Amino acid sequence: MSLPVVRMSVRAVVETTLHEKDLKPGAISRMMEGAAAHKARQADSGETDYRAERALSADYESDTLVLHVTGRADGLFTDRNGKTVIEEIKLCGDDVQLVPAHRAQAAMYGHMLCAEEGLDGVRLRVLYVDGRGHPVQMYEEEQDAQALKAEFCGLCAAAAAREAALLARRQKRDAALAVLPFPYREYREGQRKFAAHVYVAIRDRKRLFAQAPTGIGKTMAALYPALRALGEGKCSRVLFVTARTTGRKSAMNALGYLEGIHILAVEIAAKEKVCPFESCMTCPWAKGFYDRLPQAMEEAQEGCWGRAELAALAEKHRVCPFELSLELAAVSDVVVCDYNYVYDPFAAEEALLAGGAALLVDEAHQLGPRVQDGRSAEVSAEELRAMRRDIGKCSGRKTALYRALTNAIRILEALAGKEAFEQMNVPPDALNAAMDDVLSAAWAQREEGRAAAEAMRMAEHWQYAAGHFAERYAILANREKKRVQLMLLCAAPEILENSKKTRGTVYFSATLAPFDAAQKMLGARQGDACLSLPSPFHPEQLSAQIVPIDIRYAVREKNAPLVAQAIAAHIEANPGNTLVFFPSYAYREQVAQFLPEGFLKEARGMSEDEKNALLGAFLQDGDHVILGILGGAFSEGIDLAGDRLKNVIVVSIGLPQPDERVRAMQRYYDAQGEDGFFLCMTLPGLVRIVQAAGRLIRTPEDTGTVLLIDRRFEGLRPLMEGTLLGDALKRV
Numbered sequence: 001m002s003l004p005v006v007r008m009s010v011r012a013v014v015e016t017t018l019h020e021k022d023l024k025p026g027a028i029s030r031m032m033e034g035a036a037a038h039k040a041r042q043a044d045s046g047e048t049d050y051r052a053e054r055a056l057s058a059d060y061e062s063d064t065l066v067l068h069v070t071g072r073a074d075g076l077f078t079d080r081n082g083k084t085v086i087e088e089i090k091l092c093g094d095d096v097q098l099v100p101a102h103r104a105q106a107a108m109y110g111h112m113l114c115a116e117e118g119l120d121g122v123r124l125r126v127l128y129v130d131g132r133g134h135p136v137q138m139y140e141e142e143q144d145a146q147a148l149k150a151e152f153c154g155l156c157a158a159a160a161a162r163e164a165a166l167l168a169r170r171q172k173r174d175a176a177l178a179v180l181p182f183p184y185r186e187y188r189e190g191q192r193k194f195a196a197h198v199y200v201a202i203r204d205r206k207r208l209f210a211q212a213p214t215g216i217g218k219t220m221a222a223l224y225p226a227l228r229a230l231g232e233g234k235c236s237r238v239l240f241v242t243a244r245t246t247g248r249k250s251a252m253n254a255l256g257y258l259e260g261i262h263i264l265a266v267e268i269a270a271k272e273k274v275c276p277f278e279s280c281m282t283c284p285w286a287k288g289f290y291d292r293l294p295q296a297m298e299e300a301q302e303g304c305w306g307r308a309e310l311a312a313l314a315e316k317h318r319v320c321p322f323e324l325s326l327e328l329a330a331v332s333d334v335v336v337c338d339y340n341y342v343y344d345p346f347a348a349e350e351a352l353l354a355g356g357a358a359l360l361v362d363e364a365h366q367l368g369p370r371v372q373d374g375r376s377a378e379v380s381a382e383e384l385r386a387m388r389r390d391i392g393k394c395s396g397r398k399t400a401l402y403r404a405l406t407n408a409i410r411i412l413e414a415l416a417g418k419e420a421f422e423q424m425n426v427p428p429d430a431l432n433a434a435m436d437d438v439l440s441a442a443w444a445q446r447e448e449g450r451a452a453a454e455a456m457r458m459a460e461h462w463q464y465a466a467g468h469f470a471e472r473y474a475i476l477a478n479r480e481k482k483r484v485q486l487m488l489l490c491a492a493p494e495i496l497e498n499s500k501k502t503r504g505t506v507y508f509s510a511t512l513a514p515f516d517a518a519q520k521m522l523g524a525r526q527g528d529a530c531l532s533l534p535s536p537f538h539p540e541q542l543s544a545q546i547v548p549i550d551i552r553y554a555v556r557e558k559n560a561p562l563v564a565q566a567i568a569a570h571i572e573a574n575p576g577n578t579l580v581f582f583p584s585y586a587y588r589e590q591v592a593q594f595l596p597e598g599f600l601k602e603a604r605g606m607s608e609d610e611k612n613a614l615l616g617a618f619l620q621d622g623d624h625v626i627l628g629i630l631g632g633a634f635s636e637g638i639d640l641a642g643d644r645l646k647n648v649i650v651v652s653i654g655l656p657q658p659d660e661r662v663r664a665m666q667r668y669y670d671a672q673g674e675d676g677f678f679l680c681m682t683l684p685g686l687v688r689i690v691q692a693a694g695r696l697i698r699t700p701e702d703t704g705t706v707l708l709i710d711r712r713f714e715g716l717r718p719l720m721e722g723t724l725l726g727d728a729l730k731r732v
Contacts, residue, residue: 003066006163007355010071010108016159018101023289023320050077056112060156064164067156073109075127083142085123086110092128096137102126103139104155111148121145166331169301173262173333177231182224183257190216190533194508197531199225202234202358202504207528209364209518210508213535213724214694218508220254222360223334226506227261229358230333235503236355238334241342242362243370244637245269245608251336251362252306265304266329268337271322274307285318292317293327300328339367343498344374345464346457356503363636364507365687368493368521375490377465379431379458381416382483384409387458390451401441401452408434416484422477427466427488435462465490474664489661491668496523510694511687513722517679520669535724537697542704544693544728548711551652557590563709564594567649570707571625576646577618581630581692583652588627591651595627602628618644630654630688634695641698648696649707653716654685686719693725 053072060067075087088106090099106124113122121144128137143151187195194212198221201208212218226238240251248267255265277283296317305313305328314321329335330351340347342359353359361367388405395401411430415421435458442456465473465488472494476487499505512518515530547566549559571578582588585604592599600614611633617624618640628634630650656662658681666676689708696704706725720726 003061003064004167005066005068006160006167007068007070008159008163010069010105013067013069013155013159014101014104014108016162017155018104019290020099020101021288021290023283023286023323050075054113056109056116058112058115058152060153060160062157062160062164065160065167067160067163069108069112069156071105071109071112073113075125076113079123083123084113084117084119085125086113087125087127089127089129092130092136096128098126098139104151107143107148107151108155110143111145111152114145114148119145121148169262169264170333174231174233176261177227177263180224180228180231180258180261183220184217188215188217189536191218191221194218194221194531194533195225197529198222198360198506199229201506201529202226202229204527205503206505207499207522207524208504208506208508208531209512209515209522209524209528210506210531210533211510211512211515211722212508212531212533213510214698215536215700216533219250219362220257222362222506222508223251223254224258226358226360227258227263227334229504235358237332237352237357238360239342239352239357239502240334240336240360240362241339242336243339243366244363246637246639247362248336248338249306252304255304255334255336262302263304263333264300264302264328264331265334265336266325266332267306267310268325268329268335268341269307269322270338274311274321274325276321283320285314285320289319289323292319293324296324297327297331339370340374343367343371343495346374346460353498353501356501359499359502359505361505361507362509364509364518364522365511365691366509366636367495367507371493371495372490375465375468375493376488377458377461378485378487379408379412379435379462380483380485381409381412382485383458384412387451387455390449391445391455394449394451395445399441399445401438401445401455404434404437404441405455408438412484412486415486416477416479421479424475424477427462427469427475431486432462432466435459435466439463462488472668474668476660476664478660487661489664491665492521494523495521496525499523511690511723514683514719517683520674520679532722534722535727537700537702537724539724539727539731541697541700541702542706542724542728544706544708544725544731546708546710546713546729548714549709551710552712556587560587560590561594563651564591566707566709567591567651568595570647570649570705571623574647574705575623576704577623577640577644578625578647578649579634579645579692579695580625580627580649581632581635581651581688582627583630583654584657585629587651588629592627599625599627602626602632602634606633615640630692635688635692638695639698640695641702645696646704647707648693648704649709650689650692651709653710653712654688655681656684682716682719686716689716690720690723690725697724 052075054076055072057070060069073086074089077085079085086106086109088102090102103126106126110122110124113119121142123140123142126139127135130136194210194216197208197210223240229235230238242248252267296313296319300313310321310325314324326349335352341349341352384405388402391399391402391405411434415428438455439459442452442459445452469488472490472492474489474491476489478485507522513532549562549566551559551563567580600617614626626634662680665680669676669679693706696706717729720729
């Protein structure tokens with residue numbers, strides 16, 4: 001019987017034994033390292049046959065497995081004496097002493113090349129460069145093929161031993177998953193059908209677009225078949241990604257019901273929410289982090305490690321809880337995390353998709369806007385001045401970052417002074433160069449506080465958007481009221497590319513139809529499937545009606561008293577806790593002046609704790625009213641079953657403000673022959689409405705009312721078909 005094959009990168013093999021000791025900023029370091037290495041290779045004009053990013057591989061066989069090691073050598077060339085040189089390029093820090101791991105990577109590539117081309121030996125070169133890609137220090141040595149092979153085997157032996165332990169656990173896991181029963185006595189209505197489609201999507205490596213309404217138990221219906229597929233070797237791990245904390249909690253709770261399956265499940269929460277210290281620079285656990293990490297990893301070989309469990313484990317071993325979650329995620333069976341860790345170019349963990357993960361995308365209607373934000377960039381003179389002021393206070397006005405920010409302000413304002421400022425169609429070269437300088441300077445001053453980190457984040461986003469600028473992007477320029485602002489907007493993000501890397505992707509939401517629109521926004525290919533499941537609840541549980549008041553923007557203020565009258569009358573006629581959703585904070589205040597006093601109000605930018613405190617009123621006796629905002633903190637992701645919520649009132653059809661962002665998106669889709677107004681205005685409004693109404697009926701015992709105030713709701717009836725709200729409106 002042939003041995004199982006495990007794939008590992010050169011870097012991963014080396015870092016099994018030659019890891020760093022201290023935790024340092026990671027994502028920015030990797031990005032800077034790649035950019036600097038690229039510049040260094042381009043600048044190396046002394047070698048005529050220089051080959052960059054040469055793909056190499058080799059196998060190592062142990063008693064239990066075959067380790068297939070792959071990687072790309074930064075540089076490969078033949079010197080004037082005919083000697084082959086393997087070059088490893090690294091970004092240098094404060095100390096430019098040779099790092100053993102860097103040398104070992106070069107040696108690994110040296111062995112691979114000798115084995116592939118039958119060489120007797122090579123010269124190893126480790127080249128350290130600065131933030132601009134300029135050489136700072138170089139270390140060289142010659143090694144023969146036999147010595148390189150011995151070093152390769154020694155490094156691989158340690159990695160193979162670790163992989164053998166992981167493989168043994170996974171074999172035990174697979175045996176348990178093969179006989180895993182569905183954890184509940186019976187399937188809910190629609191749940192079995194959804195689960196079957198999820199399994200087929202993973203088995204056939206397709207995309208599934210599923211409208212799965214509240215009440216069918218869609219979280220378990222997605223996870224259970226994905227785990228069965230995992231046990232059969234149809235995927236390398238299961239990634240459950242969602243937009244909200246509540247979505248992560250639901251997934252971790254669902255996994256907790258599945259006992260005796262020997263899986264390792266990890267929740268990744270945002271760094272700022274889990275780390276007790278502001279940054280690596282101030283964290284006392286950063287020093288010696290990698291020395292203590294193995295003990296923490298050893299303790300967490302199995303089980304469901306949510307945010308609280310990881311925090312306790314991290315404190316016990318004095319390691320960063322966020323970095324611990326990333327390390328565990330790399331070897332886990334199930335990862336529950338935010339969209340960012342798959343789709344954001346600055347937060348994405350490539351290891352999560354490695355080997356062919358099954359991707360489950362919860363609340364998929366939110367994915368497009370999130371990806372759009374992550375790939376857009378914005379810079380304003382006001383923001384630059386605020387950063388410069390903070391840098392001046394922290395580090396002084398003579399620092400490189402202060403000067404770089406000053407230069408960026410000057411260039412931006414000079415651009416704004418030209419007539420063509422608002423007609424630009426490509427990112428200006430002068431501003432691109434200025435952002436390069438800001439990024440390099442911010443990197444050099446990264447230990448000097450939050451201001452440098454903010455400057456670095458702004459500049460890297462600009463670099464990314466400028467570097468990917470194409471037909472899907474638009475430039476939005478603004479110089480009104482002394483505010484100079486330039487934005488590179490990703491009008492229609494490319495999402496399909498991410499799902500091509502998976503062994504099946506499932507997009508599911510209570511509001512994903514119409515499917516042709518969802519497929520345009522999220523990306524689909526021939527053979528992908530769509531599934532629409534009916535609500536498990538009965539239309540009789542919900543009383544819904546439309547009040548046809550004209551609240552188009554031109555007459556909105558005039559008709560505010562009529563809207564208030566309709567709200568007050570409905571609340572009086574239908575006792576119980578009530579959520580009222582308005583299209584904006586401004587219009588809420590216009591209507592609120594005609595409503596009784598004492599109603600609670602959603603505030604801008606509420607934290608999770610503030611939101612829960614306000615919802616606490618719904619746990620008390622009496623009839624309470626919260627005046628919220630469509631698309632805000634209370635219109636999605638909250639579960640108010642039973643008497644906690646009896647009425648939902650939605651004011652307006654929820655169209656987004658037709659600002660420059662929305663217009664740019666419309667123009668893009670119109671140019672592609674699509675209905676830009678429907679995709680960018682009507683559809684987002686419809687999603688907000690159905691999501692807001694969906695807060696109401698959460699269990700088979702719930703009853704309640706929905707009041708829709710806007711005469712334009714009549715025209716949306718056909719688009720609501722198939723939802724509980726649409727079915728309830730049919731009864732009117």
